[in-house]
Amino acid sequence: MPALLEIRGLxxxxxxxRSVTQVVSNVDLDVQPGEILxxxxxxxxxxxxxxxxxxxxxxxxxxxxxxxxxLRLNEGSSYDLIKLSESELRELRWRHLSYIPQGSMNSLxxxxxVERQMTDTLIQHGLSDKEAxxxxxxxxxxxxxxxxxxxxxxxxxxxxxxxxxxxxxxVSMHPTLIVADELTTALDVVTQRQILQxxxxxxxxxxxxxxxxxxxxxxxxxxxxxVAVMYAGKIAELGTVNGIFETPLHPYSQGLIGSIPRESGxxxxxxxxxxxxxxxxxxxxxxxxxxxxxxxxxRAQTPALQAQESxxxxxxxxxxxxxxxxx
Amino acid sequence: xxxxxVVENLRQIFGGRNQTVAVDDVSFRIPAEPTIVSLVGESGSxxxxxxxxxxGLLQPxxxxxxxxxxxxxxxGRKWNRKxxxxxxxxxxxxxxxxxxxxxxxxxxxxxxxxxxxAKSKAEAQAMMEEALRAVDLRPEEVLDRHPxxxxxxxxxxxxxxxxYLMRPRLIVADEPVSMIDAGMRASFLNILQDFRDSHGISTLxxxxxxxxxxxxxxxxxxxxxxxIMEQGATQTVMNAPLHPYAQLLISSIPTPxxxxxxxxxxxxxxxxxxxxxxxxxxxxxxxxxxCPQVMDMCWGARPRLRRPKVxxxxxxxxxxxxxxxx
Numbered sequence: 001m002p003a004l005l006e007i008r009g010l011x012x013x014x015x016x017x018r019s020v021t022q023v024v025s026n027v028d029l030d031v032q033p034g035e036i037l038x039x040x041x042x043x044x045x046x047x048x049x050x051x052x053x054x055x056x057x058x059x060x061x062x063x064x065x066x067x068x069x070x071l072r073l074n075e076g077s078s079y080d081l082i083k084l085s086e087s088e089l090r091e092l093r094w095r096h097l098s099y100i101p102q103g104s105m106n107s108l109x110x111x112x113x114v115e116r117q118m119t120d121t122l123i124q125h126g127l128s129d130k131e132a133x134x135x136x137x138x139x140x141x142x143x144x145x146x147x148x149x150x151x152x153x154x155x156x157x158x159x160x161x162x163x164x165x166x167x168x169x170x171v172s173m174h175p176t177l178i179v180a181d182e183l184t185t186a187l188d189v190v191t192q193r194q195i196l197q198x199x200x201x202x203x204x205x206x207x208x209x210x211x212x213x214x215x216x217x218x219x220x221x222x223x224x225x226x227v228a229v230m231y232a233g234k235i236a237e238l239g240t241v242n243g244i245f246e247t248p249l250h251p252y253s254q255g256l257i258g259s260i261p262r263e264s265g266x267x268x269x270x271x272x273x274x275x276x277x278x279x280x281x282x283x284x285x286x287x288x289x290x291x292x293x294x295x296x297x298x299r300a301q302t303p304a305l306q307a308q309e310s311x312x313x314x315x316x317x318x319x320x321x322x323x324x325x326x327x
Numbered sequence: 328x329x330x331x332x333v334v335e336n337l338r339q340i341f342g343g344r345n346q347t348v349a350v351d352d353v354s355f356r357i358p359a360e361p362t363i364v365s366l367v368g369e370s371g372s373x374x375x376x377x378x379x380x381x382x383g384l385l386q387p388x389x390x391x392x393x394x395x396x397x398x399x400x401x402x403g404r405k406w407n408r409k410x411x412x413x414x415x416x417x418x419x420x421x422x423x424x425x426x427x428x429x430x431x432x433x434x435x436x437x438x439x440x441x442x443x444x445a446k447s448k449a450e451a452q453a454m455m456e457e458a459l460r461a462v463d464l465r466p467e468e469v470l471d472r473h474p475x476x477x478x479x480x481x482x483x484x485x486x487x488x489x490x491y492l493m494r495p496r497l498i499v500a501d502e503p504v505s506m507i508d509a510g511m512r513a514s515f516l517n518i519l520q521d522f523r524d525s526h527g528i529s530t531l532x533x534x535x536x537x538x539x540x541x542x543x544x545x546x547x548x549x550x551x552x553x554x555i556m557e558q559g560a561t562q563t564v565m566n567a568p569l570h571p572y573a574q575l576l577i578s579s580i581p582t583p584x585x586x587x588x589x590x591x592x593x594x595x596x597x598x599x600x601x602x603x604x605x606x607x608x609x610x611x612x613x614x615x616x617x618c619p620q621v622m623d624m625c626w627g628a629r630p631r632l633r634r635p636k637v638x639x640x641x642x643x644x645x646x647x648x649x650x651x652x653x
Contacts, residue, residue, distance in 0.1 A: 042508040043479075159370075188369035188535060193579040193589060217509060218538065218581030222588055241585040259513045260583045261542030270514030274478045 002072055003030035004209050005054070005177060010067035012053045014278070020063060023049045023278045025233045027067070028305055031177070033074075036203060036210045038224030038241070040217060040256070042275045046233040047213045048102060051181050054211070055099045056081055056089055071096070073176060094121055098175035102182040102213075105162040108154040115150035118169045125173060139172035140165070142205065143198045160191035167195070167202075174206050181213040196223050217260050221245055226311075229253045232276055232286035235305055239312040249314040251291045285317065293318060329396045331497060331529060332357040332381065337390035339376050339553075348609060349376045350387070351553040357497065361527045363519060365540035365561065367576075368550035374533045377550075378501045381531065382416055383407075394497075412442060415495040419502040421482035425474035431485055432470040435459075438492050458488040462518050480511030487518055491526075498522070498530045504539060516542055537580050541565050549573045552613045555632055559645020569635050569647045572614045612649070624650050 007029040013022040024046040031037055041047050052058050054069060069081040073096060084092070093099075101107075109117060115136065122132035137147035143164040154162055163183070170178060183199070184192040200223055203210055214220060220227055220241065227244045229237045229252065237250040248254045255271040262268070273290035276282060282289055288298040297317050305315040339350040350373040357364050366374045379385040381392055383399050392399045394410055402410070418424055425434065435455045438444070445451035456466045462484040474482060483503055490498055498519070504512045516539060522528040534540055540547055540561060547561040549570065557570040568574045578589075612618070615625040635645070635652030 042510060189537065189579040189581070190369070190575055192581070196581075197589065215509060216581065218583040221583045221585045222581045224585075245583070245585050256510060257583075259510045261513055261516060261538055262583070263541065265544060267517060267520075268513045269517070270480075270512065271510030274481065275508070 001033065003070075004033040004072055005029075005031040006068075006070040006072075007031075007054070008068045008070075010050070010053060010069065011065040012049055012058060013063055013065055015061040015063045020065060021278045022065065022281075023062075023233050024053060025281075027235055029228060029235060029238070031209060031211060032226075033209055034203065034207060035225045036200070036212060036223055038220035038227045039211060039213045039230060040215065040220050040227060041230035043215060044275060044277060045230045046278075047215075047230055048181055049233075050230070051099070051179050051211070051213050052101075054081070054179055055093070055097060056084070057099065071177070094170075094175065095125060095173045096176045098170040098173070098178045100166060100170050100178065100180040100183060103186070104166045105159060105186070108162060108165065110154050112153075113150065114152055114154070114157075114165055118150070118165070118172060121169070122172060135172050136168070139168040142171060142202055143168050144194070160187055160195065163187060163191075163195060164198070167198070171202055171206060171208065175208060177209045177211070178202075179211045179213070182215070183212065184219065185214070185216070192219070199223065217257065229256065232281050233278065234286060234315060235313075236287065236316070237312075237314045238305070243312055249308060249312065249319060250287075250316045251293050251318070252287045255290075255292075285315075329359065330356045330393075331359050331395065332531075333393040334377070334381065335391050335393065337377065337380060337392070338388045339373070339380065339385070340388045348553050349373045350380070351609065352390070353377060353550075353553070353555055354390075355548055355555065355558060357529055357531065361523045361529050363523055363530045363532055363543050363545035365532045365534060365543060365545065365547045366550065367534055367537055367540050367547060369535060369576075371552070372550040373553040374535075374550055375501055378416075378499050378531070378533050382414065382499055383410070412493055413496045415490040415493055415498050417483070417486050417490065417498060417500040417503045419505055421479045421486065421506060422474075424486065425482065427474055429473075430470070431472050431474060431477065434485060434489050435470075435492060438489055442493065444492060454492060455488075458491045459485075461491050461521075462487045463514055464488065478511075479507045480515070483507055483511075483515060484518065487515070487522075491522070494526065495528060498528060499533075500530055501533045502535070503532075505534070505536065512539065513542075519543065537565070537577060538583075541580075549576065554613060554629075555646075555648060556614065557645065557647045557649075558632070563644045569637070569645070569652060570614075570649045571618045571620055571651075575617075620651060622650060 007027055010024060010027040011022055012024045013020040027050060039047050053064055058064055067082060070078055071081055072078040118136040119132035122135055136150060140147055140149055145164050184195055202208055212224060224241045227239065227241050228235050231252045237253045244253060245257060248257050259268055259270045284300050285298040285303050288294045303315045303317050303320060305313050308314050308319055333356045335354050337350050337353045341347045341349055366377060368374045380387045397406060399410060439451045439454060445454055459466045459469060464481060464484055469481065469485060504515050519530050532543060544561050547564050548558040549556045551572050557564055557568060557573045564573060565577060568577050610628060612625040612630050615621050630648045630650050632646045632648040635647040637652060
């Protein structure tokens with residue numbers, strides 16, 4: 001099956017006075033139709049920049065440097081998101097591409113009722129008032145909220161309900177691809193579980209594809225089909241959720257999964273060292289200063305993301321047959 | 328030997344006309360032997376309020392806190408100074424506790440000077456280096472830096488180094504790992520365990536993240552809307568929670584294992600938030616409106632925290648406030 005979204009060589013950075021500091025470097029990623037793809041990594045690894053780049057919502061000083069992003073829709077049309085104009089993007093957004101930014105539950109306008117905020121976009125996309133209202137009510141039901149919520153003001157709702165309203169608004173046009181950034185970070189565990197289960201329901205009912213950006217390995221393990229592990233602006237490893245959790249290949253993924261606190265009495269060690277910032281990404285493999293398995297080659301050469309076994313890609317010289325033969 | 332800390336019938340009510348009961352008759356104790364006690368609950372459960380009362384930052388509406396047998400509210404200045412040295416706080420935000428103008432070493436130097444810990448400059452230097460090593464920081468990487476040059480994990484460990492210098496008997500840590508990266512969390516928690524095992528320092532660990540409480544072990548106290556629902560040995564409570572709220576909370580932890588996923592449906596907890604608030608008063612079990620096993624008596628009076636009877640046998644090691652086990 002061809003990928004729904006095919007990202008090739010995507011780079012994005014921050015425009016300085018003289019040069020651009022690259023934040024996301026040369027990302028290749030295929031998003032399969034109907035999957036939940038978890039993107040994980042430490043803070044500052046470029047997860048959110050990648051998400052905003054996919055949505056073409058980078059704002060200066062953020063700049064898109066290069067790459068292509070092919071979106072294939074089921075009616076047969078395909079678009080390179082990078083080449084589209086603002087007005088073409090406007091048509092695609094909400095109808096096909098939906099974005100739930102980090103902290104968006106606090107972005108509802110406090111002086112407008114939920115109804116107005118949900119139907120506004122729908123009316124913009126050509127629906128009648130009545131259609132927009134019934135669509136909004138239906139979307140609220142998808143996230144287990146009663147339609148009467150439409151007549152509430154945001155301050156009358158709890159955090160979990162506001163987050164649900166945002167999700168409902170994002171899915172009200174039945175989008176093909178939803179990008180959700182730290183969807184449940186500010187919520188307690190019970191609400192988090194309910195919302196994540198609702199998200200799975202949305203995928204199943206609407207056939208949507210979801211990219212879920214998170215730092216929480218537990219959330220990814222619970223709901224993702226595949227996982228992309230990001231480190232310092234690059235994808236370190238990509239694979240199925242079971243594969244990544246059971247046999248992580250990249251030493252960074254191994255460290256990340258090994259440092260999750262589990263049972264009491266079983267001591268785990270944290271990852272030593274600190275993640276680099278975009279202003280001082282190391283040469284060669286960007287993980288080499290922290291890597292327990294580093295060898296000379298890693299300091300000079302940047303490893304490419306290469307297919308390993310089935311459904312697995314890793315960017316590490318340890319699994320690079322040509323390099324391994326040299327050592 | 329008396330208990331290190333005793334919290335007795337603590338109540339905290341905020342607001343004038345629209346009163347919010349943040350802490351509702353909470354009692355617990357931290358024994359004299361070194362231990363880690365985790366205080367867990369959702370936001371609004373009153374856990375941070377309790378921490379602030381214990382630290383003496385907030386005067387409770389009713390009830391009292393005894394440290395080493397003495398009431399923290401009525402003891403004198405000299406005693407207060409001892410208390411300030413022996414009870415240390417670590418807060419949630421590792422960014423806002425530092426003065427950005429000063430280098431990191433000032434945080435440690437200030438403590439050494441104010442409490443007269445060292446006799447000479449060389450001794451002070453040696454103390455700082457020892458404290459940093461105790462929290463897995465390299466002195467040369469930290470001392471000469473400004474706070475903005477350190478990562479969240481480094482800053483939070485620097486706070487622990489400061490605490491270590493004081494060799495307190497109790498650390499009150501309010502959500503200390505919620506703002507640091509996953510890779511760093513384990514090492515922070517390991518340090519707390521080392522403090523307990525090698526230096527006899529107890530910790531009151533306040534968190535909404537049950538997986539960190541599970542990792543720390545020791546004792547756990549589960550709060551809901553200002554009341555204790557269940558408390559006991561962490562292992563016992565986490566493996567087989569009795570209170571329906573504790574069951575709901577623990578089953579909702581996202582386990583980092585894709586082979587142990589949540590069941591399809593969340594059996595308990597109908598939409599929690601609808602009708603949130605003290606609609607039916609507080610003279611009842613506060614979890615009654617969400618509880619899947621609610622009975623008539625749950626609406627009548629507040630269930631008291633007591634040893635549960637499971638299959639007519641008294642279960643040791645924990646207390647539950649639920650009519651199901653009476």
